[in-house]
Amino acid sequence: MNRRTLFGIIFVVAALLKLGDMWGIINLDWLWQHPLSAYFGPLLILYIGIELIISRYEHYRGQWLQRPVPFGDEGKRICCSASFGADEYIFRGEPFRGARLDAFFGGIRLDLREAIISEDEEIDIHTFMGGVELLVPKNINVIVKSHSFIGGVGNETTTNMEKDAHCIHVSASNILGGVNIKNKD
Numbered sequence: 001m002n003r004r005t006l007f008g009i010i011f012v013v014a015a016l017l018k019l020g021d022m023w024g025i026i027n028l029d030w031l032w033q034h035p036l037s038a039y040f041g042p043l044l045i046l047y048i049g050i051e052l053i054i055s056r057y058e059h060y061r062g063q064w065l066q067r068p069v070p071f072g073d074e075g076k077r078i079c080c081s082a083s084f085g086a087d088e089y090i091f092r093g094e095p096f097r098g099a100r101l102d103a104f105f106g107g108i109r110l111d112l113r114e115a116i117i118s119e120d121e122e123i124d125i126h127t128f129m130g131g132v133e134l135l136v137p138k139n140i141n142v143i144v145k146s147h148s149f150i151g152g153v154g155n156e157t158t159t160n161m162e163k164d165a166h167c168i169h170v171s172a173s174n175i176l177g178g179v180n181i182k183n184k185d
Contacts, residue, residue: 007048077097077098077099077100078097078098078099078100079099079100079102080099080100080101080102080108080110081101081102081103081104081108082102082103082104082106082107082108082130083104083105083106084104084105084106085106085107086106086107086108086109087106087107087108087109088108088109088110088111089108089109089110089111090111090114091111091112091113091114091115091116092114093114093115093116094115094116095115095116095117095118096112096115096116096117096121097121098121098122098123099123099124100123100124100125100126101123101124101125101126101132102125102126102127103125103126103127103128103130103131103132103177104127104128104129104130105128105129105130106130107130107131107132107133108130108131108132108133109132109133109135110123110132110133110134110135111135112134112135112136112137112140112168113135113136113137113183114137115137117137117140117166117168118166119166120166120167120168120169121166121167121168121169122168122169122170122171123168123169123170123171124171125170125171125172125173125174125179126172126173126174127151127172127173127174127175127176127177127178127179128175128176128177129175129176129177130177131177131178131179131180132172132177132178132179132180133179133180133181133182134170134179134180134181134182135182135183136157136168136181136182136183137183138158138160138183138184139160139162139165139166140160140165140166140167140168140183141157141159141160141165141166141167141168142155142157142167142168142170142181142183143167143168143169143170144170144172144181145169145170145171145172146170146171146172146173146174146179147172147173147174148172148173148174148175148178149174149175149176150175150176151174151175151176151177151178152174152178152179153170153172153174153178153179153180153181154178154179154180154181155181156180156181156182156183156184157181157182157183158183158184
């Protein structure tokens with residue numbers, strides 16, 4: 001049984017008990033006179049509020065709307081934007097030539113793990129109360145330049161020490177938003 005079902009059962013039983021007490025079917029006066037009962041309601045509401053906030057940030061596979069990769073003019077730089085939603089773009093063997101990602105009250109996941117990256121590329125990211133997740137290949141180095149206000153960039157990639165390793169230069173501007181960059185599965 002998941003937590004939502006358990007909370008639903010608790011609320012239904014509590015509502016039925018309260019209605020039974022109001023209609024005179026059962027007497028619950030003894031319950032309301034207990035000293036701990038004054039703390040039970042606020043603590044339950046606090047717990048449920050925290051649970052709803054935390055569960056909202058869990059990643060569910062179904063939350064991402066997979067979209068075709070929007071190639072720009074002549075197959076060059078792509079432009080992606082998400083407003084009030086979550087979009088996922090996956091490169092499956094296509095060449096990557098840079099990107100501009102705008103997340104406004106939404107999220108973008110850009111998966112470049114199977115992309116063909118033959119030279120250094122640049123990704124410009126702009127977020128406002130949104131987020132971007134970049135998944136890059138392990139043979140690529142990532143260099144981050146960030147200008148953030150109440151937000152930031154998390155770079156969880158490992159550095160490739162090979163001389164001929166290409167770089168992705170990430171330039172991120174975040175306002176109440178963030179970027180997460182990974183090269184692990």
